[in-house]
Amino acid sequence: MTAVRVPVRIRLDLTGDPADSHVLDVVRRAAVEAASRVADRAGRAYALDGATFSDQAPDVSVRFAGDAVPAWAAAHLEATAHAAVRTVTAALRPAPAPASAPGPTTFRFRRFATTFEVLDALDAYYGGAARPPRVLVVVANSGGAPLMLAVVLGPDGTAGVEWGILLNRFVLPADGRDAESVPGYAVGPADSFHLVAEPATDDAFRVELAAALVRIWRATGSAEPESRLAERAAARAKRFRLKGALYEFRSGGVPVAWFAGRAGLADRDGLPLLVLTEEVAAQPGADRYGKDCPPLRYDPDAADDADPDRPFLHELEVSDWDGEDFGDLIDSIAAELGVPKPRFIGSFVFAALDVITRRSESLGRLPATEARQEVLGHLVRALEAVNVLLFAYTKAVLARDKAKKLPCPLAGQAGDWAGYLHRDYFPRRRKVVASLFVAACQDALLEVLEKSAADIAHRRATTDWLRGTRVVLTVLLADLPELTDMLGKLRRAKQLNDSTVRFTPEPGRNHQSVDGVEVVRTPVFPGRDVPGRDPFRTGYRIKDAQGRWHTLAEVEATVKTLRSTAQLTDPFLEKLADVGSVVRRLRVAQQLDAVGAETAGRVVTDAVDREFFAVLEEIAKTNEEKTQEARDDRMVAYGLATFEPDAANDVHAKLTGVHQLADKRLRAMFTRNNAGASIFGDEHIYVEGLAALAGHEIAKARFREFFELAGITLLAVFFPEAAFVIGLFQAAEGIHTAHEHADLQRSLLGGDDILSRAQVEAELAGAWVQGFLAIAPELPAVVRDGIAGVRALAKGELTEATSAALRRKLLEVSGHLATITAEHFAASFLTQLAAGYVLNLALSEVISEVAAAVAADYRTDGTIPGVEITAYAMRTLAAAVTASSGAGS
Numbered sequence: 007m008t009a010v011r012v013p014v015r016i017r018l019d020l021t022g023d024p025a026d027s028h029v030l031d032v033v034r035r036a037a038v039e040a041a042s043r044v045a046d047r048a049g050r051a052y053a054l055d056g057a058t059f060s061d062q063a064p065d066v067s068v069r070f071a072g073d074a075v076p077a078w079a080a081a082h083l084e085a086t087a088h089a090a091v092r093t094v095t096a097a098l099r100p101a102p103a104p105a106s107a108p109g110p111t112t113f114r115f116r117r118f119a120t121t122f123e124v125l126d127a128l129d130a131y132y133g134g135a136a137r138p139p140r141v142l143v144v145v146a147n148s149g150g151a152p153l154m155l156a157v158v159l160g161p162d163g164t165a166g167v168e169w170g171i172l173l174n175r176f177v178l179p180a181d182g183r184d185a186e187s188v189p190g191y192a193v194g195p196a197d198s199f200h201l202v203a204e205p206a207t208d209d210a211f212r213v214e215l216a217a218a219l220v221r222i223w224r225a226t227g228s229a230e231p232e233s234r235l236a237e238r239a240a241a242r243a244k245r246f247r248l249k250g251a252l253y254e255f256r257s258g259g260v261p262v263a264w265f266a267g268r269a270g271l272a273d274r275d276g277l278p279l280l281v282l283t284e285e286v287a288a289q290p291g292a293d294r295y296g297k298d299c300p301p302l303r304y305d306p307d308a309a310d311d312a313d314p315d316r317p318f319l320h321e322l323e324v325s326d327w328d329g330e331d332f333g334d335l336i337d338s339i340a341a342e343l344g345v346p347k348p349r350f351i352g353s354f355v356f357a358a359l360d361v362i363t364r365r366s367e368s369l370g371r372l373p374a375t376e377a378r379q380e381v382l383g384h385l386v387r388a389l390e391a392v393n394v395l396l397f398a399y400t401k402a403v404l405a406r407d408k409a410k411k412l413p414c415p416l417a418g419q420a421g422d423w424a425g426y427l428h429r430d431y432f433p434r435r436r437k438v439v440a441s442l443f444v445a446a447c448q449d450a451l452l453e454v455l456e457k458s459a460a461d462i463a464h465r466r467a468t469t470d471w472l473r474g475t476r477v478v479l480t481v482l483l484a485d486l487p488e489l490t491d492m493l494g495k496l497r498r499a500k501q502l503n504d505s506t507v508r509f510t511p512e513p514g515r516n517h518q519s520v521d522g523v524e525v526v527r528t529p530v531f532p533g534r535d536v537p538g539r540d541p542f543r544t545g546y547r548i549k550d551a552q553g554r555w556h557t558l559a560e561v562e563a564t565v566k567t568l569r570s571t572a573q574l575t576d577p578f579l580e581k582l583a584d585v586g587s588v589v590r591r592l593r594v595a596q597q598l599d600a601v602g603a604e605t606a607g608r609v610v611t612d613a614v615d616r617e618f619f620a621v622l623e624e625i626a627k628t629n630e631e632k633t634q635e636a637r638d639d640r641m642v643a644y645g646l647a648t649f650e651p652d653a654a655n656d657v658h659a660k661l662t663g664v665h666q667l668a669d670k671r672l673r674a675m676f677t678r679n680n681a682g683a684s685i686f687g688d689e690h691i692y693v694e695g696l697a698a699l700a701g702h703e704i705a706k707a708r709f710r711e712f713f714e715l716a717g718i719t720l721l722a723v724f725f726p727e728a729a730f731v732i733g734l735f736q737a738a739e740g741i742h743t744a745h746e747h748a749d750l751q752r753s754l755l756g757g758d759d760i761l762s763r764a765q766v767e768a769e770l771a772g773a774w775v776q777g778f779l780a781i782a783p784e785l786p787a788v789v790r791d792g793i794a795g796v797r798a799l800a801k802g803e804l805t806e807a808t809s810a811a812l813r814r815k816l817l818e819v820s821g822h823l824a825t826i827t828a829e830h831f832a833a834s835f836l837t838q839l840a841a842g843y844v845l846n847l848a849l850s851e852v853i854s855e856v857a858a859a860v861a862a863d864y865r866t867d868g869t870i871p872g873v874e875i876t877a878y879a880m881r882t883l884a885a886a887v888t889a890s891s892g893a894g895s
Contacts, residue, residue, distance in 0.1 A: 115146035196255035200276035242325035296418020309430035312356035314348030342388035366445040370637035375453040439695020446668035451643035454757035499523035629753035659700035
């Protein structure tokens with residue numbers, strides 16, 4: 007009979023506190039583990055093969071030494087010992103076929119309490135086979151710490167342990183500090199241990215370590231280019247300091263891990279290695295991954311101050327990402343932006359976004375649109391690569407956390423980390439797209455300004471173009487003076503008849519015919535009358551020099567067509583103040599040439615040419631000024647158009663003018679490359695960013711409209727003078743902006759798709775109408791108080807005394823608001839708001855009609871005299887007052 011002894015000794019030192027169930031649980035687990043180790047060793051004994059097991063119960067005795075143990079605790083420990091031994095006995099018996107799937111298991115280094123146990127395990131491992139004279143064994147001590155022992159055979163054939171060292175592993179902290187040595191080396195399957203180098207300095211050690219890392223990564227099947235592997239290995243090696251000699255664990259001659267230890271552990275030929283492991287049941291609840299990590303400390307300013315050499319929220323270094331290849335994306339971003347490669351990917355993402363924004367903000371410094379668009383292309387491709395990198399990086403972090411391979415504090419908190427990363431990323435990505443869009447607007451405007459400057463310079467340097475311009479004026483626009491004269495007479499007759507009627511025509515009224523203009527009255531409702539409506543439609547017509555009749559609509563359409571055609575043929579003609587006068591003078595010169603007075607004809611022609619060059623000088627100077635403004639302030643171009651709500655497209659906004667041009671060139675960059683397709687294929691980046699920008703601008707415009715209506719109305723309840731000053735200031739700002747746009751348009755030869763002369767004239771007229779409406783109701787008060795102070799305020803000339811007065815006025819406002827009752831305030835405000843709302847609606851409709859009329863007048867007349875604008879303002883004010891009075895009644 008063979009007896010198998012299962013000795014288990016547990017020493018328990020307790021404080022004076024009463025023993026509780028928690029302490030007993032610790033003892034129970036220790037007893038089970040100790041019995042399991044003994045059973046594992048016993049199970050390897052050759053004598054047990056084919057042994058017959060007794061049916062008797064295990065003989066278990068429990069003895070207590072030392073201080074007395076409470077009876078209930080002693081009973082609990084005895085039961086635990088019996089259960090552990092029964093478990094061991096069952097493990098030694100041949101196991102029947104499992105009825106169900108086994109529970110989860112894991113491997114760990116086999117634990118040994120003494121070196122003698124290790125030697126016994128080696129004897130059992132080799133059995134009767136020959137064993138090497140010297141072998142390295144990797145096991146764990148009784149506390150679970152891994153160690154490597156050198157076992158040698160003596161001359162008499164007995165084995166002994168020559169030396170032993172703890173196998174500490176190195177961890178790379180996420181804050182960029184040097185690697186730290188901690189217990190728990192986890193080398194995988196390996197069969198030999200080799201010396202690699204014995205460097206004398208830290209730098210030499212890092213060179214050898216980088217080479218060893220490349221060998222290990224290449225052996226794992228990494229597909230990265232050799233240069234990138236070397237770069238990543240060098241970056242990681244920088245974080246280690248000299249720890250003696252450098253060694254490698256190998257499996258089948260292939261390096262699998264490196265080790266730094268004292269010299270003399272092995273030579274370059276290596277030593278055989280035996281790693282003793284055991285399979286154990288996975289303990290429920292024993293996994294502490296991430297549970298002991300401190301919470302993440304989110305810094306709201308981390309993205310603003312991102313430095314690629316510093317981590318974003320405890321992230322790993324680039325060199326830590328074995329197996330995840332971000333190299334192509336990082337290389338692409340670094341090449342497009344001309345920046346160095348990073349140590350940390352998250353910080354690199356935010357730093358790259360900042361670089362893209364700064365580069366787009368300085369785009370105006372480049373001298374040609376080709377250079378600007380090339381830079382824009384680089385920035386767009388970099389943004390696309392950044393976007394792909396962010397999602398790939400986030401996926402890799404979450405995957406590594408799922409595999410429980412992240413260090414603290416990221417362990418178990420990768421989801422929160424990704425949430426913080428995305429919280430900072432997406433608003434910045436939208437801002438980058440907005441910045442690129444503004445830069446594209448700047449490029450579109452500068453392109454037209456630069457082309458205009460080149461055309462102007464060419465015209466100033468030569469006279470070759472004069473003949474063609476004269477031909478356009480004398481042939482294409484030969485009838486313009488007569489048509490302009492006819493148009494003026496027709497409009498004066500219409501204005502004369504319309505001015506006698508307020509806003510509703512009076513049936514049966516007599517109409518006057520003046521200056522050869524005939525009034526034509528045709529029935530609107532033949533055979534019947536409509537109460538309150540004029541039954542006739544009033545029209546106007548006039549004869550030309552050949553006796554043909556032309557209506558007002560026909561003359562306007564003909565003049566508009568002639569002007570548009572001439573300006574398309576030669577954009578310079580748009581810059582002439584009075585085209586009709588120039589045509590008359592050139593025709594006089596032709597007539598003088600025809601009768602033989604060439605000298606007199608040349609005098610007239612030269613005078614016209616000098617006028618042309620004077621205009622060129624003027625617009626050349628304006629072009630230079632406006633080009634510099636557009637380079638220095640990119641918002642000049644962006645402000646030439648506005649967004650209007652439009653749900654019919656992907657950005658939910660209508661794009662016009664320079665915005666439309668910017669969208670065309672920028673969208674193309676996001677959707678194609680040299681091969682005709684986007685590198686990363688994500689146009690959504692651009693669409694989402696532009697939609698956010700348009701929505702923001704539309705909301706801002708609506709708020710401003712609300713403030714101008716409700717805010718000014720609220721102020722007018724208590725301080726009408728202050729409301730008047732603010733309204734005057736807004737009107738002055740509008741007039742100033744309109745004149746700036748007019749100067750810009752004058753500096754362009756062409757460029758109607760950005761800013762046309764008709765748009766400028768309409769904007770000027772609308773601004774002057776608004777200004778007149780702001781001033782007209784309060785002119786007596788302005789005269790009394792002095793208009794000089796108002797002008798100073800509009801210009802921003804706020805003196806210290808004025809500032810103090812303004813502060814006193816604000817205190818007065820707050821005091822006044824504190825004393826009035828809620829009922830009085832509500833009644834006054836609602837009354838003013840209702841009147842202001844109706845008036846605002848009436849004004850907006852009338853001013854829109856005025857602007858449209860002014861634009862139409864420009865297309866026919868070429869310019870709008872100031873007298874006409876005053877007339878428009880008078881009629882608009884009368885219409886608004888009438889509409890407001892009607893609504894109020």
